[in-house]
Amino acid sequence: MQYLNLFIQPISSAVVFPYSSLQLHNVDCYNQSVHSQYIGLVSQIDDNQSDVQTIQQYSQYGTLVHIAKEQDDTSHSYKAFAFARFRINSFCQLTPFLVANVEILNDDIQNYDTEILGVFKDAIKIYMENFSLLPNALLKQKIDEEDNIVKLYYQVSNKIQIPFNQKIRLLQMNDNNERISTLIQYLNHKMIQYTTNNELEQKLKQELISEMQNNGDNLINQTQQIVPQIQELELDYQKQYVESLPWGILHPETVSISQCKEKLDKKHYGLDMAKQRILQYLAIKYLTKSTGSIICLHGHPGVGKTSLAQSIAESLGRPFQKISLGGVSDEAQIRGHRKTYVGAQAGMIMEAIKKAKCINPVILLDEIDKINQYTVGSALLEVLDPEQNKSFMDNYVNEEFNLSQVLFISTANYIESIQPALRDRLEMIEIPSYTIDEKEKIAIQHLIPKQMELNGIDKKVDFSKDVVRYLITNYTNESGVRQLERQINSIFRTIALQQVRGKKKGSYNINKGFINQCLGESTIGYKNIRLQSIGMCKGLNDGMNILEVIKTKGQGNLFQQSKDQYIVEQGITALSYLRNCFKYIQFQNWDINVANQNCLGVCVVVAMVSLFMNKKVKSNVTFAGELSLKGSILRQDNLRESIIQAAESGIDIIIIPSQNVGDIQNLEPSIKKRIRLVDHIEEVFQIAFEDGFTYYHYPNL
Numbered sequence: 001m002q003y004l005n006l007f008i009q010p011i012s013s014a015v016v017f018p019y020s021s022l023q024l025h026n027v028d029c030y031n032q033s034v035h036s037q038y039i040g041l042v043s044q045i046d047d048n049q050s051d052v053q054t055i056q057q058y059s060q061y062g063t064l065v066h067i068a069k070e071q072d073d074t075s076h077s078y079k080a081f082a083f084a085r086f087r088i089n090s091f092c093q094l095t096p097f098l099v100a101n102v103e104i105l106n107d108d109i110q111n112y113d114t115e116i117l118g119v120f121k122d123a124i125k126i127y128m129e130n131f132s133l134l135p136n137a138l139l140k141q142k143i144d145e146e147d148n149i150v151k152l153y154y155q156v157s158n159k160i161q162i163p164f165n166q167k168i169r170l171l172q173m174n175d176n177n178e179r180i181s182t183l184i185q186y187l188n189h190k191m192i193q194y195t196t197n198n199e200l201e202q203k204l205k206q207e208l209i210s211e212m213q214n215n216g217d218n219l220i221n222q223t224q225q226i227v228p229q230i231q232e233l234e235l236d237y238q239k240q241y242v243e244s245l246p247w248g249i250l251h252p253e254t255v256s257i258s259q260c261k262e263k264l265d266k267k268h269y270g271l272d273m274a275k276q277r278i279l280q281y282l283a284i285k286y287l288t289k290s291t292g293s294i295i296c297l298h299g300h301p302g303v304g305k306t307s308l309a310q311s312i313a314e315s316l317g318r319p320f321q322k323i324s325l326g327g328v329s330d331e332a333q334i335r336g337h338r339k340t341y342v343g344a345q346a347g348m349i350m351e352a353i354k355k356a357k358c359i360n361p362v363i364l365l366d367e368i369d370k371i372n373q374y375t376v377g378s379a380l381l382e383v384l385d386p387e388q389n390k391s392f393m394d395n396y397v398n399e400e401f402n403l404s405q406v407l408f409i410s411t412a413n414y415i416e417s418i419q420p421a422l423r424d425r426l427e428m429i430e431i432p433s434y435t436i437d438e439k440e441k442i443a444i445q446h447l448i449p450k451q452m453e454l455n456g457i458d459k460k461v462d463f464s465k466d467v468v469r470y471l472i473t474n475y476t477n478e479s480g481v482r483q484l485e486r487q488i489n490s491i492f493r494t495i496a497l498q499q500v501r502g503k504k505k506g507s508y509n510i511n512k513g514f515i516n517q518c519l520g521e522s523t524i525g526y527k528n529i530r531l532q533s534i535g536m537c538k539g540l541n542d543g544m545n546i547l548e549v550i551k552t553k554g555q556g557n558l559f560q561q562s563k564d565q566y567i568v569e570q571g572i573t574a575l576s577y578l579r580n581c582f583k584y585i586q587f588q589n590w591d592i593n594v595a596n597q598n599c600l601g602v603c604v605v606v607a608m609v610s611l612f613m614n615k616k617v618k619s620n621v622t623f624a625g626e627l628s629l630k631g632s633i634l635r636q637d638n639l640r641e642s643i644i645q646a647a648e649s650g651i652d653i654i655i656i657p658s659q660n661v662g663d664i665q666n667l668e669p670s671i672k673k674r675i676r677l678v679d680h681i682e683e684v685f686q687i688a689f690e691d692g693f694t695y696y697h698y699p700n701l
């Protein structure tokens with residue numbers, strides 16, 4: 001157990017949970033003790049809250065926060081990040097400010113019942129959907145992908161609107177399964193309240209209508225009086241909204257291309273081509289005053305698209321707003337509701353303008369490729385079209401608003417998925433995936449210093465290149481650096497806790513052992529997979545995939561697990577090619593089962609040959625390419641990222657179609673030298689197998 005003495009700031013009628021950022025005002029104890037960046041926040045309890053544990057009038061449990069820096073000298077407000085729970089043992093000092101001896105509590109991520117977790121995630125999704133806290137698809141994806149359950153628990157506890165003593169209870173519970181079950185109960189209870197209120201409203205309306213029908217004019221007169229009152233209220237609200245918009249307010253901006261370049265370079269390592277294209281775009285835009293096309297930064301997740309857009313706004317000195325388009329399914333979310341609509345509100349564009357408080361912010365249209373409704377696409381076209389956006393009409397605002405000064409930037413993961421009409425309006429700038437060397441530099445120059453500052457690490461930390469590389473290859477599997485940043489954050493959180501507990505004095509040496517201790521054993525799966533048996537090989541398509549083929553006595557059927565028509569057709573082509581070339585094999589006596597979600601024909605045919613010839617495929621080779629019926633190897637799209645991933649995971653030979661030669665021009669020499677360009681499948685057979693390949697040695701089938 002870890003005990004320490006901590007300055008305590010009492011807070012009234014509120015509970016702060018870990019994993020939240022907050023702004024603290026008048027933090028008395030911090031003002032007195034500027035040498036410590038960590039303080040404890042503890043809720044003050046009144047005597048009636050009988051079911052919470054207290055020490056005198058304070059909750060026995062509190063939250064450890066790290067104070068980042070002073071925001072504003074005059075207002076004495078501070079940015080802070082809450083990151084752990086503690087239990088108070090005793091108070092060591094009561095005046096002039098509180099000091100308590102506390103035990104820092106370690107919440108164990110692993111120790112959760114998986115069944116409860118499933119129910120928990122479902123309950124959050126339903127709750128948030130009903131309260132419209134986020135667009136559905138985006139929300140569901142975020143919740144499904146969140147693997148840190150403790151974080152999810154605290155974030156929901158922070159957001160849910162429940163009585164104070166229930167919040168305190170959520171902070172005080174220690175048993176993981178029990179506290180999740182309690183939170184699920186609270187979520188469900190809120191849902192029932194919500195539904196009942198809605199039902200009640202409906203029921204009242206129904207009663208009113210039937211009474212109106214029965215009682216005639218008298219009641220109609222009454223309701224006629226009520227309806228205008230409600231309408232007046234809504235009109236008032238709408239009027240206030242329109243008045244609060246920044247009509248004609250221009251934010252001053254700095255347009256210096258050299259300053260802009262400096263800012264982009266300062267925040268982002270590499271990406272020279274992309275930066276150059278961005279600067280060219282801005283230069284032309286300002287010289288010609290053209291508002292023609294819109295930039296679309298496209299690339300894999302975590303390669304820096306959003307942060308580049310943020311840096312563009314910063315370098316121009318303009319406010320930045322982000323609109324997430326993933327999951328937007330109704331054009332009213334862009335264009336607003338008509339005033340007559342119950343619960344009408346303005347669309348996302350006007351909301352962003354309102355928040356930016358000017359008519360010339362930078363607005364990021366994030367994930368423009370995730371729009372799947374044509375009506376939403378066409379509403380967006382109107383927003384982006386310089387001919388029309390001078391007089392953009394949001395249905396709710398119901399007055400023309402000039403959007404022509406806004407700098408719109410969009411992002412996409414896959415440009416192929418963008419609606420064609422929208423795609424025509426976009427100027428594509430590719431943000432390429434990073435090689436392992438680039439990731440190493442990004443980590444050392446940007447991510448490590450950023451995370452150290454964020455977690456309040458003021459000690460010297462020795463994070464050598466080798467160790468960063470070890471972290472990248474063993475704990476991340478991505479084209480960008482988001483996972484890497486998360487892992488670095490976890491390491492520094494551990495150090496921050498050690499620092500607070502006074503466990504470690506002097507500098508930190510982060511080595512492989514320390515990384516294993518912080519992050520657990522590496523779980524990056526396929527890197528460690530050795531191809532143990534025949535009928536298996538590694539193929540490239542959207543990363544590296546393992547493909548398996550087995551045969552059972554049968555009647556020449558081909559069973560494939562993939563639902564993707566293109567992949568299935570490649571499986572059929574692979575088998576047809578084999579039937580044609582290896583006529584002596586009695587394929588009609590076997591059923592073939594192919595477990596393949598993603599690999600194209602070249603990989604499938606290699607696995608089938610391995611199976612029927614009883615030959616193991618080399619474990620350090622991977623294959624890409626579309627197969628034709630005659631064995632020609634044709635171009636495969638989007639290979640660059642997969643090639644980089646394969647090289648990073650230690651593959652020595654990467655076989656790709658000659659037609660993809662254009663994709664490898666800018667790769668590092670260390671990657672290029674592993675690539676073999678091929679035109680026909682027979683060239684592949686010569687390289688693929690552990691003990692070579694000749695057409696004369698066939699087993700007796």
Ligand SMILES: Nc1ncnc2c1ncn2[C@@H]1O[C@H](COP(=O)(O)OP(=O)(O)OP(=O)(O)O)[C@@H](O)[C@H]1O
Binds near residue numbers: 302303
């Ligand atoms: N070249 C780089 N130099 C420094 N930091 C980078 C670089 N590329 C990415 N990052 C950092 O990686 C993190 C993730 O980047 P960001 O959120 O901008 O990715 P993204 O491409 O927008 O991802 P997504 O498509 O998932 O939204 C950020 O903290 C960003 O600052």
